[in-house]
Every structure is written in C-alpha cells, then in structure tokens.
Amino acid sequence: MTGNCTSCRPERWVGQSVPRVEDARHLTGRGMFVDDIERPWILYAAFVRSPFSAAHIQEVSVEEALKVPGVETVITAADLDGFPGIKPLLHRPEFVPVEMPLLCGREVRHAGEPVALVLADCPHVAEDGAEAVVVKYERREPVVSLDGALAEGAPRVHEEMKDNVLLDVSDPENPELDKIFEQAPVVVAATFDTGRLSAVPMEGRACLAEWDAREDTLILYTSTQVPFIVRTAVADALKLPQQRVRVIAPDVGGGFGQKCVVSREELLVSIAALRLGRPVKWTEDRQENLTAAFHGHEQQYKASAAFDEKGKLLGLKVDILCDVGAYSCYPFTCGVEPLMAATEMPGVYQLEHYQSRARAVATNKAPMAPYRGVSRPQFTFVMERLMQKAAKRLGLDAVEIRRRNLPSLEDFPYESPTGVVYDPGSYVESLEKCAKVFNFSTWKERQEKARRAGRLIGIGFSCFGERTGYGTRAFALRKMAITPGADNARLRMDPSGNVTLTVGTCGHGQGHQTTLAQIAADELGLPLEKIVVRQGDTEAAPYGWGTFASRSAVVGGGATKRAAALLAERIKEVASYLLEAASRDLEIKEGRVFVVGSPDRYVTVEQVARAVHLEAHLLPEGEAGMLDASAGFDPPGTFSNATHGVVVEVDPETGDVRIERYVVVEDCGIMINPMIVEGQVRGGVAQGIAAALYEQFVYDDEGQPVTSTLMDYLVPTTTEIPPIEILHLETPCEYTETGAKGMGEGGTMGAPAAVASAVADALSHLDIEIDHLPITPDRLRAAIKESRAYGGSAK
C-alpha cells in the first residue's frame, strides 16, 4: 500500500489520503456480502407480498405452494402466534405506537407487505412457491397522500386509530412571534414539498440465519448498519437471552439509513431458522427493495419567515408534515423525520423566534426510516428558498442575505431557539470562499448576457450545518424510549506487536477500516498496516449502536483515540522496564519506543509485545499478560458545515436542467482522510442532485407503486452527475478527541437546496418559484409555459 520511504510514511497518518485498505478485497472480488455466504442444507426464503395497498385478508391458502417440489414449508401469520409485531416507542404522549406485524394476518397496509414466507431448497423454487400461495383480499380504500390522509372523513390506515396522525408535536402559542410577523417589513411564505425517496443501496437487504446447536445460539448474518440493535430485536422476538443471538454484518453494500433499522424480514428469517433447525437465507431483489424496504423524505412544509429591512431573519413559523407510510420503524420510530425537522429546522441562520408544528402522518405506503440526511435536506431546501425569496424582495443578492444571517466565529457557541448548540464552524468563510470560486461579483452580468443569448443560467447556494456524532444527549432530546450511551472501541496488541481494533460502529462502505486505523496508528506511533480494524460482529466487537447519522468518525473515532492512548501508555509502561527509564520520558515513533532525546535508546514495539505475552521473565511480576485497552466515547454532538454552490442551465423547451459547475466548500474539522471525505461529499452531492432533479418514488391513486424498477426510479449516472469541485476549511472540534466532525450526510443536505436555488435563479425573471422537489422536466416545462412573463422570448 505504502512503501517504506519517508514520503510514503508520513509523520502523522491522520490527514493523509491513505488508500482504503478495504479496496484490496473489494477490487479483487474477495469481499464477503451476505449473499456470498453458503451453508450446507440451507433453505432459501421468498416472501408472498401484498399486491394491494389496503385490504382485509380473507384467506391465505398454502396448499398449492406446498405441492411445489422443493418447497419445504410455508409460514403465515397463523403460524406466528406468540410473535408480536415490531412496536417502537417514544416517551411522548403525542406519539401513537402502532405495531408492524411480522406477517400480515388480517390487514395489509401497503403494497409489498409480507403475507407469507416460503422456504425451499432453491431460491427459484421458493419464488415459485410464493406464486402458488393463494391470498384472498378484500380491498379497502387506501390513503395515498398527506392531503388525503388529513382530509375530513379520510379512511384510516390503522382502523383502531382516530385519524392518521401518528405523532403531532407543536410549540406553544407565541404572541411575541405573532407580533414580529405583524410588524416585519418583509414576510415570505410558501408551501414546499419534497418527493418520496428510496435509498437504493447497491446491495439490497439480505440475511442468513442459522442455529448453532453447540452454543445454543442463533447466528444472523445480515446486511445492517446496526448489528447490536438487530441483536436486541431478534433476541426479544425469539425470547432468547441476547448472548444467545450473534449478529454479524459482513461486508455491507451501502445502507444510507435503510439498514439502520430492524426489518421484519430479519426477524422472520431468524424465526424460520430456529424453528426448522436449518440455515435460512433471504436476498432481496431490487423490486422488493424499492417497494418493501424503507422510504423517506416525503415531506410538506408550510413555512413563513419574517425579515427586517436589512434582510435579517426575525422569526420563523413552520408546519411540517411527514408522510411516514404505514408503520413506525424500529428503533427510531416514525418520529425521526418530524422531530429532526422541528428541532433543527431553523438551522444555523441566527434567529431568536421560532414556532413549529410537526406531524407524522400515516399513509398506505412503505414505512419511513431514516434516510441520509433525515429531514435536513428538506428543511435546508425550505430555509434556502425562504432566504432567496426574501433576498428577491429586498433586492439583495444570494450571498449578501446569507452573510447577514450566518454566525461569525465570535457568535459561537450559538444556541438556536430550540436549544440546539452549534460549535464553531466556518459558515461565513465557506460562503465567501464558494462565492469567490464562482466569481460571484460578476454573476449578474454573466447571467444577463446569457439571457440575452437566449440561455437560462442560474446560480444557487446553500449554507448549512450538519449535526453529527450523535450520542446520548442528542438522542435524549428526541425522547426516544431507547437511547444509546457511549459507543466503544477496543484495541488489542498481539505478541508480534500488531493491533486489532474492534469497534461498535459498523461501517458499510465508508472506509472505517482505514480511517479508524489512521487514528489508532498515530496515537500508537505505529505504521498503518500494523492496525487491523474489525467490526460488525456482536460477539467480537465491543457494544455500540452502529453507524448512522454521521456518527462513526466522531463516536467510533473518539473511542478509538481514547483506547489507543490508553494502550500507548501501557506500552510505554512495559518499555520503561526494558529500557530502565521512566515511562514519562518515553515516546513511541514508527514502531519504536524511544527515550526522549536519546535516539539510540529504544526497544521496538514488537519487543514490548513479545515480552508481555511470551517473556514474562523480562518484566517485574504482574506486568506481563496482555496488551489491550478499551474506551467509550459519548460526545455531545458537533456541527460540520458547508456551502454548496452550483450553476445550472435550464432548457426551456425540454425543461431539462444541466449542471454546469458544482462546488462544495466544506468544513468537517480535522479531516482524517481527505480522499474519503471527498468521496463522501461526492456521493452525497450525487444523491442530493438526484433528490433535486431525478429520483421520486411514486404511488398511483390506488397506492400502487409505479416506480418499482430502476427504469422508473431514476437513479442518476455519471452522465447526469457533474464533477464535484471540493474545497476544504478546517475548524477543529474541541471535544471530539480527534478534532473531526462527522460529515457523511452533508452532501445530500446541501445539494437539493443549491440546485433548487440555482434553477429558481435561472428563472427569476419569469417569476417562477421552485418550491417542489424533484424539479422534473415536465413540471418545469409546464411552469415555463404558464409563466405569463415568459412569452417564448427566452429562446
């Protein structure tokens, strides 16, 4: 990977764009995903899924399926007596906990819900068996939109509920804010909505469960971001002690939040393996993933903002609706989107007065789970659009209005009206830097010139802070019924002086096996290749909640650094005996423990490791045995920040939006591996551009998914996604141990707002507002046609 010359071996590993150690196996086909695991005597699972979005089940007949040669058995809801559904909780009176059944027995509530599980010797036979299961449905009227769900006399997704609202939290009346709105020189208001999205990980969901008869333990290999959470859910469902359930996430081909919740398929496959005493594997196909896995981001904001005459934001009111589908996800519940939006909506634009109402609304669609960014792409879009509307009213340019509202360094720590505390970031600096790249001061001239030439170009910016490193405090704020404490890391040196680092976080493509090793290598003074990172196995890893919400670099990285520091101390202690020098006078560099100032007095770390494990006679009694250390870390949360800038060109005839240039100025504190940071930014921006322009999961009026293949659900390719230019600022975080801030979701958060602003800017002379995502060509074409101001002049 790296040679031994000085240029290959940096003084510090953190900060270096070290090639990812994961890539060696992935690029040579040696990765191991769940579907790569085979077992003798295995059974393959296929699900019978409801074709309807809302129906009573009258009868499930499995006779014909059991006749299919190779079908071992069929499990229906009737076989699951004693296995309750998944029921998440929030400590909020406004929350209605509804149970998600493992298999539907009486009701189906969205198209794609599982009704039966067929197990066969071969995956194809299992599918044949699933087709042979006969289910009689009595269709009901479905709820397929927010408006429809909230309408008077609307049908109810859950008949036992009084309406379709699963959570309704609102701030108290605020007469002061009302007064601000009455008196403000500028008030802008609009209704915004954003399209339903699916995460589309390269690898769909998949799991393989087997019963280890020797250990009386269920082993579940699953493509998950949260093995310990899955363990808890499986153990609870199977009524096993948690130590009798071992969850292993091998290589995971992406998650984006869809795999940070527990799926009923994981529980069902586990139940089947336990019952049948045979390994059971299920690998989701793309259609299942799109229709039966978790969605997100379908939201509506009725927002209004009051500004003073200089463009300073005075107050904000918002009514947030989240279409959460038919059920709550576990453990985050359907509150995850509305609560995130309500709490963090005002964002980093400084503000004193804020009032929100946020609701989770049930519909007959696939349930919602956290999806990269969780509400922040949406409210960032809303905030930036409000800013731009105000700027237009006030005659301010896009940079100036933001500059007037963003906090400067002296404003930190900045506490938002909802009590969220922002640590220092380069909000203004990143905006200025981004504007400079675009030569923004001359933008108007360029745009005018283009318009005169019949071309519609626009520039857009978005500025945002990304709360990362979620620990206890952030979770407690949400009043979740289950909340994590510290995540943990353990380092263990072997007798040859190499280190195995295990962590409770569970990277699934982010390169943690590289970045966490970089942190440990610096702390231990060891070459990078001496550190191996292992994760994802509940039996091997120390406890942790897993990888989601951009928490791993902060939480896992902080725990790693703490544990590595402890191990380094222990190494020095042992070396002090071998060197006959005080431990405090020692330093570890490049695998050697030196007496400071005496380059010739050293022992190698290998010698230390060997002495501890194999040569106790070299050490005082009690000093030998094992070299390991573990530590937990539970940060208060930190904010990274970025400004995105984009120039687009709109084709007025086709409604197509082409991105001419995309620039990100990001600040995630200390970068552990700039290459990986940039990879995360690029992927996130691509996903954000997709949300802005391409992707939308559409149901028809009957609740039928109409975008259930990748021919319909438009994941952009390299043709659509432009090169992303990335510039960095580094405002180290003071309390994350490493100085790093998380940054995995930022790209997704900034892009929709920036692209929408740019499209709006391109069409500003036509008075077209861009308040709906995605900005599809048909919508845009229609808007342009409708625009009275247009009159066909722009080409």
Next chain:
Amino acid sequence: MTGNCTSCRPERWVGQSVPRVEDARHLTGRGMFVDDIERPWILYAAFVRSPFSAAHIQEVSVEEALKVPGVETVITAADLDGFPGIKPLLHRPEFVPVEMPLLCGREVRHAGEPVALVLADCPHVAEDGAEAVVVKYERREPVVSLDGALAEGAPRVHEEMKDNVLLDVSDPENPELDKIFEQAPVVVAATFDTGRLSAVPMEGRACLAEWDAREDTLILYTSTQVPFIVRTAVADALKLPQQRVRVIAPDVGGGFGQKCVVSREELLVSIAALRLGRPVKWTEDRQENLTAAFHGHEQQYKASAAFDEKGKLLGLKVDILCDVGAYSCYPFTCGVEPLMAATEMPGVYQLEHYQSRARAVATNKAPMAPYRGVSRPQFTFVMERLMQKAAKRLGLDAVEIRRRNLPSLEDFPYESPTGVVYDPGSYVESLEKCAKVFNFSTWKERQEKARRAGRLIGIGFSCFGERTGYGTRAFALRKMAITPGADNARLRMDPSGNVTLTVGTCGHGQGHQTTLAQIAADELGLPLEKIVVRQGDTEAAPYGWGTFASRSAVVGGGATKRAAALLAERIKEVASYLLEAASRDLEIKEGRVFVVGSPDRYVTVEQVARAVHLEAHLLPEGEAGMLDASAGFDPPGTFSNATHGVVVEVDPETGDVRIERYVVVEDCGIMINPMIVEGQVRGGVAQGIAAALYEQFVYDDEGQPVTSTLMDYLVPTTTEIPPIEILHLETPCEYTETGAKGMGEGGTMGAPAAVASAVADALSHLDIEIDHLPITPDRLRAAIKESRAYGGSAK
C-alpha cells in the same frame, strides 16, 4: 438443569456438584470436534511416515503418488525451503537446542516421522497417495535406550552433537551432604525406572486450516490445549503477524499434555492451506497418535536417601535420566521432565540436604512432551519406594515413617532445598484419614492371616503435593525462553443481563464451562444459567497460555473472580442511580440489586443491563455504554495434596495384580464443583494405575514401535480399574482468589507409587523390590520365581 426452587438454587454455586453444562451438547451429539467441521472444496492430508527409526533419506519420489486420481499435490521437505523446523529454547547453557524439521529431508530420527504430506480430495485417496510415495532410506544404527544412548561410542541421534545429552543440569558438589551419607545410620539406594507412556486422548490430534481471503487471515481449527501458543508458532512459521492467524480449539477430546505443545502437523497443514488457498484437514488415526505424537514418562532414577535412626529423612541424592526421544517439544522443550524432576523431586517430605543431576537424553523415539503429571508420578514413585525401603530397614510401618517426615500445619510455608515453597496443606491429616479408612492398625494381622491362607495381599500409600496454578514465577524458575504472564478473563453483560465469560485458558474436557460459570455466578449474584463461558478462540478470548499443568481453576478461575468482582462493582454503580442509593449500600442477590436491609428496594440486573445499553436517558451522562470487565491473574503457584491408599492382591502363579480397594484422601482447597473434582481424581487414578500395571510404549532393538495399536498398548478398562473411594479435606489457599488449588494431575501422580508400594508390601516377605514400572505380570512372575525366599510356599 436446575429448577427454581430454593433447594435447586443454592446460596452459593461454588461448592455445588452442578451438572456440567457441556454435557448437554456432548450427550446429544451436538459437540463440535475438529473432524466434525466440513468445508466446501476441502483437501485432506495424509502423511508419509518413516518406517525406520534412524536413516538417511536418499530420495523421495512423488511421481507415482501424483498419478493417483484425486491427489492434488504432494509436499516434501524440498518444497519447504524457507520454513525452518521447530526450535525451542531454554535460557540455560547446558541446553542443546535441536531443530525438529517439519518434514524430514535428510535424516529420519524416529519411526513415524513425517517425510511427505499428500493432499487429496478424499481422506482415503490421500492415504493411497501416501502409500505411492517412494522413499529410499539408508538405515543407520539407532539409539533405543538410555543406556545405549549414554554408552561410550554410541551412535548419535543428531550427528552434529557430541553425544546424546540434550540437557545436563546438576547441583554443585555438596561435602556436607556427603558427610551426612557417611554418618547416617540408614542409607537406602536403588535404581528405579518407569515405562514410556503415551497419553491416548479419546480424540487424536486433528486440525483444519483455511485461508480467509477477506481478512487475509489463516484460520486454524485444531485440537489443542494452547491456542495462543499455537498461534504464535503458526504465525512465526508462516511469517504472518499474529493477528493474521486465528486459532480455534473447538471441543477437544482430551489432551493430557499431548496437545499442550505445537505439533509439526499443525504447521504443515497451515502451510498447505496458505499455499493452495484451499481448506486442508488432517485427522490423526490411532496408530499415528501412538507412534508420531508425543510420549513421556520414560525415566531412570539412581537415588539414595539417608535417614536417622528414627526414620527422619536427612539427605537425598539423585541422578535422573529422561528418555526424551528425538527432539524437543515447543514451547516446553525436552527440559520439562528433567527440570521438573530435579526441582520438585524432594517433594513434601521435609529435608534439608539434596543434590541432583538431571539429564535429557536423546533417543531414536518419538519426542517427549508434558504428559499428565510431568515427572511427578515418577519421582513420587521413587520417593515412596525409598520411604518404604527405609521403613523396612528401621522396622517402621508405612504410615509411621511418612508421619515422621511430613510437614504439619505449623511447618508452613515450607521451603524445599530447591527453593520451592509449599503453602499449607493437610499432608499428615490426609495420611491419617486414609490409614483409618483401611483400619491400618490391624493391617499386619490381616496380611499375615492372608499369607497363611496362601494369599499375597499388600497395602501401599503415597503422599504427595501437587504444584498447580503455574504462573510466571514457576515458569521463570525453569528458565524457559518463553514464559507466560497473567492469564486473563473478560466478562461482558449483554442488554438482557446475561453474561458471556471468555477466558484464555482452554479446557478440553475438564468442565470449565461449568466451574468458571460457578465462580462468576457467585461473584455477580446471578443464576448460573445466566453465565455462558466461551474459550478456545484466539480472536474472541483474552490472551492466555491455555490449559495444562492443573493451572486453569487457579489461573483462569482467579482471573474470572477478579473480573467478575469488577463487573459486580460496575453493576452496583449503575444501580445506584436507578435506586438513588449509594453503591456501597447495595448487594446483588439472585439477579437483583438490593439496598442492603430493604428487601423491597431493588432493581433487577436486567433493568441495569437494559439501562446501560439501551436507555442511557435513565442514567447520568457518561454512565451508559457497555457493561464489561476484564482482569488478569498470575498466581505464585500453590500445592494441593493427597494421600492415596491401595490394597492389592498378587497372584503368584500369573503375576497378576488385582486391586482390592483404592482410597484417595485429597485436598485441593476450596472445591468449586466436587463432582468435577472427583471426576478428575478418578480419571487420574485410572491413568496412574495404568502406568503402574498396564501401559508401556515399547520399541524393539531397532527402534520399531511394537505397541502401536490399542491391542498392544494396554489402556485399562473398567474391568481393570476398581471403584475409587474419594474423601476430601479442604485447606483453602490464601492467594488464589477462589481458595481453590488445582488438582487435575494428582490422581496420576499418586497411583503408581501407591500401587508399587502395595505390591512390594504384598511381596515384602520375599525380599522382592518393586523398582520398575510398569509392574507387568511377566516381570512379577519372574521375580517371584527367582526369589529364593519364596520356594513355592505362598500357595
């Protein structure tokens, strides 16, 4: 296993004969031994082994073998360039390190040595392939006995050596001792020898190696007592970092020392798997186990002892020869038997003056490894025989002479002339108790009466201390080049309040999964079934040297207790927040944390576990995250003790020895599980009786093994082994954390001496000495016939 009623749920688990949790899987066929593991695309290994004890190899031709359909490849020494042999070290100038080649290339030094390794798709084809390998040998004159090896001009086992002595350690000249011998009223002297033994575990050696391409790690499943030691050897051989080698001991069907060393087969199978990229499995057959695994216990003692007129032992001189076969074992070296004998020989009979010489002598036989008891069965036999000879000379009975030499409680700590320190034990008490069982005061009458009836009955006793719990100090004393420090235990509570205990010791039939759980359950105040013990996987277990030398109850048990105490403290800390009470006022009982004195104020341990892992909002910040604790323990070593007593009857016509009654009065301190203690005693006594009367591994004059099946190597059955009566005394050890002393080898140590003494007693009127083990019928018959005093009168 146990119910919930009070009688099933004892106040303390330690001290209870809890049924072994291991038995559930073993009795239902759910155990997993190495040979139970299958892998796709596996290769099976068979070894070509030398039929000669000493020969030059002129040529190895594999052509015909490669033609056997299904043979994949054949590996010979020529293919192993770059893989040195196994070379153990002692920090002693008197030690000659000789290398044990992985495969013989130029020389073979014992019959059964591996010359080539054949790999095939099927184990039977592999054996066919092995038969088709043609090896041309030029035979050399072998060395097959101690006398032969030490004779002037003897051929040398290793040509590069000046003679056949691999280790020669002796105490300095001792004029004072010489004077004692000159002046002593009684001096007894004799030459004793003991037969060569093989451990005969139910499961022979076996291993399966596979290369994990995802982790770049070699996984070696092997039937071993010392997974971490094997890891070190394999990693060194393969030049891999130790973290890239994972050794797993699944269920192991007995070891008795034969599996506490590294075998070249383990290394060869690992090399093959690495080279071929395919799993490779080798399962030894019984003949291989008997001829090519490790032997032990073939020793000769020239000993003389000086007594005063009252039978008090004044001085002891001994010259010890150990036939160690062709090589040193790793890591213990061929010094393990001579050094153990020289250091501990004087035993617990109090003595001031002692002089020894001990030699490890190479012969053309299978190499020696530690075998249950390591020299202690031999020198106990010698000491007891010397005692009996002296008693006869002095007209003292067997009990009286021992009583006069054993230490009483006020004599402890007793330091032997070699510096070995004995902690308090019930040496005299156990002797008295044992004698009482036999009604010893009337023994002479009974014996005379029997003799008059033509029956030869005899009684024999043996008294001994068993040094156990070997840690750093004991190993350092041996000057081994590699020595362990503390062994470690880790306890981890899961969110449901169950505990997984992992330890570095590696039980292989001793019931550690039960006994260690008992220790932890008491310390944690939890029901036994809440504790699961896992061991044997270098990736999962904390570091430790493994299970041998009766060390696990002391070392692993001590570490377990320490770690459990730490975890209990942590549980109380967390509970103190939930109960709003001070941690010091809490106690854990039956899975609940109580406020002392308030039986109604409690939280369950489950609640504590759930709060820590899943409900951080219930605890102050920083208190949640993980519940685990680990600790190491490195005891100074302790002595358990016992007296064995046996009555035998000798058939003067057949020379057969029948055991009429066998009594053990043992004291291993606090018994963790009396049932398991008794199982260990019974097994050990059976093995000791075998050494006294039945088992002997015999080579002919050409070094050909002539006892290479269980038809020839006489492992006794229940027909030969009588019921063993076991009585207990408990002298707790003050510094082993649990009060327990190890006791796994004692049975083996006491039995040969007791049986030999009894046989000698039966024949005392015939002046027949029993100085050679085993006491075979032919030897005994011959001796009886030769006895002039006999004259056929005894029947």
